[in-house]
Amino acid sequence: MHKAVGVRAREIRWLLREPALLAVLVAIASLLVIFVLLPVVRVLSVPSAEHWAGYFQREAFVRATRNSLLMAVLSTSSAMGVGFLYAYAIVRADIPAKGLFRTVALLPLVSPPFVTGLATILLFGRRGLITHGLLGLTYNPYGWHGLWFAQTLSFFPIAYLGVAGVLRAISPSLELAAHNLGARRFAVFRTIAVPLATPGLASAALLVSILILADFGNPMLLGGDFYVLATEAYLQVIGRYNMEMAAVLCTVLLVPALGFFLAQRYWIGARAYTTVTGRPTGLAPLRTSAPVKWILFAACLLVAVVVLSVYLVIAAGAFVQVWGVDWTFTLKNFQYTLFRQRDLLNSVRFGATAGVITAVAATVTAYLTQRKSFPGRGTLDFLTLLPVALPGTLVGIGFVLAFNQPPIELVGTATIIVAAMAVRTLPVGYRLSAASLHQIDTSIEWASRNLGASSLKTFAGIMLPLLRYAFAGSFIYSFVKSINTLSAVVFLMTPGKVVASASILGLADHGYWSQATALAFSLIAIALLALGVLRLIAGRRVQLFDL
């Protein structure tokens, strides 16, 4: 106890000796408290006991909760199944066209998540290309089945990334050792690969389920009368301006997400298996047998064709007169989206600003938590990562509740939209920077200090140049995710400050398919362009979306 107090006192003395560092630390900590902690506290504290009673009594809310859980279970299972096949094929089988498959999996990650929902309607809806155009059917994709399909496609890439990471982390020599001791291929898979991957798979499945629970765009577009918690919360705010009830619904969404976040942080993280000794052996992992390989290839091909058809439909929709009625080629949809509306420009401006803020905050915070010791370091790390666990709807409603009155009155400004975007992408930028920092030996920094540079000069002159690729990666990630985000900003927009993702949803809601797809197409093109720029700057040094 005494020792801990002594350490604290020493840490504080060190900080006081470097006032610049202290100032930066205080600034970062205040921003995190205001923009991460305060909105959550507001959401949790605003509803009263009556509101909670109202939640349990209203049949609609109970049904929405059940629907949310049902959709999470269904879509997580299917997304994990597809993701596992995809990852196993790409990591462990010598299949052709791996580059194509990886690029295909990238698309849903860098486009607005409701693009798959939009494409589902265009393919299978009342005027759908397949159902109506080809088969002459009148099929109704609205409801749980259409949503299930769209969510599987939207979220399997995240499952794929998680599973691929887990499979790559299994040392090839373990499987070869088992094979060498007499285990046949399937026995190796059963006794080595599966048990070693299980903690990682559980973790990936939980992450996917949290994202599906919190997703807002696809249920809005495709749900029909299948309401989930996220759409109910939206209706409470937009339809009835019942912020308290919306806060209750967000809290219900927060519980599993926060539970996962805490479990990940304190339990799964500590249990994940690592290789006993980490020396790279240069051994290639055990390859699948020929029949298994071609089955996996066929599965990947099927998935890739479905995903590609989604994006081809979006592209096609953008260039025709009226979807399902008049198929003549036109550019007028782009005229409308690019020149009549400021939405796309808003998205780019807000996204770029959020990107800069995220990159700066992530780099500085990572440097502080990874390289400096000060009281509250663990808390700072926790607060920076916490937004991972916050559903977008909760961030949006929390921001409205926290910043609609003095002392901080931001509702109606561009600042609040940018802040919401930055908060949501901060954790990934922070992880990128922290990972980069881990690769820079501490002695480099000591050498700089030893030769007479201050903490701040060392950061600016040595660390910042070394972290430039992580910085670029954080910026691009934040930009791409911010221009696509919907659930948080939809609550924060005011006339003149509408962003493209929200106006796509509005256009689609009113049946302006061509304009909606043209806008979605433009967003995707901008996102891909941004990733292309990153590749030019950083080459393969920054890994975003497993590119």
Place this chain on the structure above:
Amino acid sequence: MAGIHVELSGLKKRFGDVVAVGGVDLAVPEGAFVTLLGPSGCGKTTTLRLVAGFYDPDEGEMRIGGRRINDLPPDQRNTAMVFQDFALFPHMTVFDNIAYGLRMRGQPRAEISRRVEETARQLGLGGLERKWPLQLSGGQQQRVALARALVVEPEVLLLDEPLSNLDAKLRIRVRTEIRQIQQQLGKTTLYVTHDQEEALSISDTIAVMAGGRIAQVGTPYEVYYTPASKFVADFVGIANFVEGSVVREGGTARVEVGGAVLELGTRDLTAGSSVLLAIRPEGVRLLGPGDPLEGQNLLRGAVTASSFMGSLARYWVEAIGIEWVVDVHMPTPMKLLAGEVTLQIPAERIHVLEQG
């Protein structure tokens, strides 16, 4: 004399444009401990992995006990391997790790239990069966890896640099233990290392490899004292290399080197030919100012550097235009020699490497 147990003939393996193994022929007698020794990239590990079946050879044959194994999958070769990184299954206890191979062979439960316990005891792992690999020290992990391979009674035991993850003192202890166990069991063993001292101390036979081929096969003594090439002499231990031309006088040969003459005694060397000689540092005697100048091949020189290494003192001496490395064992004076010295080289310590 035991028969040939493992036979590799004309073994070749390339990765893209790189020839990893470029025609290896090797015969391992039953029960022998054979070491593949060479610098990194010489193809030794690739050869071992070819035998285990992790790679398919491009050309050549591999036989174990006379049976061709080229087309057998790894799980049916019965060539248990100890991996460089041990490759212990982190999700299994020590017991389950050791039992793994027996379970895969469908042994009855009681038999597995008995044999795992027995092997664990043999390797000093008794009482650790319930532990997890990560709870063990490096040396214990190494023994588990060895136990796991030995318990399946492999036809051939393969060891891929098994000591490189251990610290220096433990390395020496464990290598002695590996040798003792191998001799007790009479297990045919193929061992890979880049450490020449390890190879010399542990092997019946050493195959020195370079550039994907075998440069020399021989006992540790042969490889050390009569290396077949400059590469082998240089890689296995330290050698002084001397170039000169042969002068014959009756039955004895002499070599003229930079104005001096070295007596080689009775050797079958052609007069007028040029030769490359190799002389080990401990084969040269160092005579100080007070020592009597006796024996053949006396060379005057000067100490340029010296280093005290405990059980020996190493000198660098400039003589006849060559910098010699000379080791003096049990250095007696408390002070190292300096300045003018004389080197004395017994004829039987001079090895003729090349003649041409």
